[in-house]
Amino acid sequence: MKQFHKNALLALTLGLGLTAVSAPAAAQAATEITFWTWYLSPKFDPYIKDTIAAFEKANPTIKVKWFDKQDSMVQDFIASVNLGSAPDVVNLNIDETGKAAQNGFLRNVDALTPLANLKSTFYPQTLANFTIGGKVYGYPWYGSLNEGVLLYNPELMAKAGVKAPRNMTELLNMVKTIKDKTGAFAWVPALKDPGGASFLGYFSSDGLPIYNAKGEAAFNSPAHVAILQKYVDLFKGGYFPEDALRKEAFQLATELYAQNRVAMIVGGPQALNRIKDTNPGLYAKTVVTTAPLGKANTQTGTSMGMVIPQASKHPAEAAKLAAYFTNNANQIAFAKIVPIVPTTAAAQNDPLFKGASSDPIAKATALVGASGRFINPGFKAPGNSDDLYKNFSDNIEAALLGKKTPKAALNDSVKFWNANMKK
DSSP, X not given: OHXXXXXXXXXXXXXXXXXXXXXXXXXXXXXXXXXXXXXXXXXXXXXXXXHHHHHXXXXXXXEEEEEEEOTTHHHHHHHHHHTTXXXXXXEEEHHHHHHHHHTTOBOOGGXXXXXXXXXXXXXXXXXXXXXXXXXXXXXXXXXXXXXXXXXXXXXXXXXXXXXXXXXXXXXXXXXXXXXXXXXXXXXXXXXXXXXSOTTXXXXXXXXXXXXXXXXXXXXXXXXXXXXXXXXXXXXXXXXXXXXXXTSOHHHHHHHHHHTTOBSEEEEOTHHHHHHHHHOHHHHHHOEEEEOOBOTTOOOOEEEEEEEOBTTOSOHHHHHHHHHHHTSHHHHHHHHTTSOOBOOBGGGGGOGGGTOOOXXXXXXXXXXXXXXXXXXXXXXXXXXXXXXHHHHHHHHHHHHHTTSSOHHHHHXXXXXHHHHHXXX
């Protein structure tokens, strides 16, 4: 049927005395590009499909074929590159972008979109997160913050006689006071996480290096040891819940907070959704303010990006799609659906993040959404991060349980990292 219509159109143009080359552009075959996302389907199908439809309407000569990859994303991407069938646009995080760029799998996008345009669209730090060797390899997309905001129970804070901490030093200094005077824990730190950086984030947030100038692990200086010692002393004194070694910190914090057994949560707005469901009365009283930061005065976090594989057969069209999805209007539209942190500089002035509200979720979302300039991993993850993070986490646990001194735990982990790290 399609062939019939095509032939009929050609016959019509010739019958009118027109040359075939003057056929409308719409009759030309559209360029099809392939777009892979990571863990966005089915929850965000409407947003992705609507954005693709709007892009195709604005670019009628480009058609987009979308696939959402999940557990197998990285493996499938590497396989597609090796097989010569790479997609045109791929949604990767900061770490995976760095690895792919270093392996020669990606095009530098500042050769496809003028660097001036990229700089005027994105926060400097979010663009720097995707810059390797002086070249930009990804269009920053939605992000998240580790510290996020501070949520607190005003009644427990008043009972303890303390005010919201302005930084991590103040927070640590009030841990004993809150527990001694109220019986509730002050806060649940991320002490242990075999699959993530966890405690390394506390070093980074205080401005302490994870690596030395040679790229070797170097998180065992006296300053690093002193920080770990402080946490070990508080844990041994019963000032942090024992379950912090068995449960993910954010999950445990939301559980205990809803039971009035934790005074503060440092994290994202999503904690409030759980509290609203389990303890509506406490939710209504919860105060939301800016998160306490370490001595480096930076939030840590990460973001997704959109990259263009070196093997893409349609890099110009791919760049158009990546730039379109990551522009300010489309990131703000996404933020209205889920509390992401936009990576576009204009987001901080958007009305979505400016409105005053007494509702805790609305206030937290506003504080976080306008904080994209802070998105910074803090340090570069090593190539074989799973093995190294597990070793680090095991050593932190050994220190907390008194099986090793903090100094020995960090020395042992640094030794393991430098013997096994793939840079």
